Amino acid sequence: MSLDDLQTDVELAYEDLDDYAFLDRESRQELAMLSAALDADTDELLRRAVHLLFQSTTDTxxxxxxxxxxxxxxxxxxxxxxxxxxxxxxxxxxxxxxxxxxxx
Structure with missing residues (x-):
């Protein structure tokens, strides 16, 4: 895979985030990058993010x-x-x- 492939995958993942209009542009871009890099479902990434935030907030x-x-x-x-x-x-x-x- 190349940089062009990554760019394409991130753009496709970004386009799939229409249901997440409540996210700002930066958050959508970061979510698209994570989705492409980890080859993970967007809903699963959001669940993981909530758990990670909760854990971090509790631990600190x-x-x-x-x-x-x-x-x-x-x-x-x-x-x-x-x-x-x-x-x-x-x-x-x-x-x-x-x-x-x-x-x-």
Whole structure:
């Protein structure tokens, strides 16, 4: 494969992104490049991107920072359904929420 082949594949992938009009031009170009280079489905690449962003945000502590600022809890507190104060006995813990079983 050559540079011309890559250019053609990226252009074809870019043209296939009509359903993704919500993306800006730069994001569409980057998605087209990833799609051509990795020979991957666009929807799968977007799913991977969400997982990667979530993992990165969690690993760096930015998720906890934003959760603490907006909701006064951390991600660990969300997963357990109990705040640190409740764990330490300062408050009575709430009833367990069976709908929240997602574990990171």
């Amino acid at each position: 502590g930015r998720l906890d920072f934003h959760l603490r600022g907006a909701y006064d809890v951390t991600y660990d507190e969300y997963l357990t359904g109990v705040t640190y104060d409740e764990m330490a006995g300062a408050q009575a813990p709430p009833e367990p929420d069976q709908d929240r079983r997602y574990q990171f």
